[in-house]
Amino acid sequence: MKSFIAILNNELYKTMKRPRTYIGFGVIIFICAMLQAAFYHDGKEILSFVTQQLDMVFNVQGNILNGNLICFILLQTLIVQMPLLVALVTGDSVSGETASGTIRFLLTTPASRTKIILAKWLSGLFYTLVLLILLGIMALVVSRLIFGVGDLMAVNSDTLTIIRSDDLTWRWGYAFLIAFLSLGVVASLAQTLSCFIDNSITPIVSVMAIIIIFTIIGMFDLPSFDLIKPFLFTTHMISWKSLFEDPIPVKEIYFSCAVLLAHIILLLSISIYYFKRKDILT
Template identity: 45%
Template sequence: HTLLVHVPLLICLVAGDVVAGEANMGTLRLLVTKPISRTQLMLSKFFAASIYTLLLLTFMAVMGLLGSIALFGISDLMVQKSDMFILLDRSDVLWRYVAAYGFAALSMITVASIAFLFSVFADNSIGPIVAAMSVVIVMTILTTMDIPIFNVLKPFLFTNHMLNWKGFFDNPVDLPEVLKSASILLLHIVLFVSLAVYFFRKKDVLS
């Protein structure tokens, strides 16, 4: 559950600052006078936030892999589910591990896109960081609550799909379900980034 609290916070600290931080330092007005469109400027900033997210997840993946090999060696992997144990052959583990982290990266880029959107409306990074983390926490709570009125919304909440990287450790992998979750996360990213670009193009930059 690190992917629901700790890592999103590290990502929001950066993604929530990419626009608001410039406004706070007074350099945003200078940037919009450059011979590039506001759309290009925003996409380049989101690209930078995404690269940071990918590097962070890559670091975690490498450290996790090397640490587990150092402690336990290379052997078969036993996965505990709620009602069973799944034993995966050692030759069948690495690709699942890489794919799971790839899915996790998509989840975290979704979080980055939310902080990025909020960053457009602020002149300091505190607001976007708090707002983005609040959205993640509230949606996570709604995802875990078994209330009929919220059950209708659950399939559309990105937090309902963020932990579906676990599907790569099923045997066999439910690929259609994993791809469905990945598509929903991707749609959220496109939506949040598009809104960020739209509102920034309309924004009267004074700082």
């Protein structure tokens, strides 16, 4: 256990020492600040596009453009971009060391290969968690400070669900938990590919290619895609949105979490299995 903690500390240190780690934090802060500024100036116009059918008949009363809505929009937007930031750091956890040759030194330590890969995986998850906490602070806390607290008007393709502000905190908690699970899949996928490939860039680009292909499959309503859609992790990455429906489709959310968790376990197992048998030739 001691050797595992030592390796984990070492991996965390390496993750936090690399400049690319801070690119992710910078991007999150920049995108959040940029969108908050845009919504501060033009938010009502942007919203009128969604509410135009209601505006024809009703006077919509109350503050729609509030911190909760901004957080909802930011999370919806960034959940597509964040995998790139996660893959940027986790995608070369093994391949980067293989390419630079430092993997040889790492493997001379008394820790087993399983422990090494687990430490790298946990370090990747830790980075993902910090990224999400930062997103939570920027998207929820800062938005609430700028735009105030209010009811959330959650937008789906055929319904608007108004959720009262006092019923939101626990939903946000679970939403970020599901987002963590989603990004955990991305981190696991990036690390698995990193075990197979011996250069830094290819796993990162491959993860992005996989996410883009899966997202495109999810976007189209083609019968031939319907069979595979439920098993694509990208389909379930946005299941945090289901928490903002009324009634909450609990079974659907459980299924999504199970699919995401199964992906994580499968990918981690593959990476452990492969890494244990990997010939270090560099």
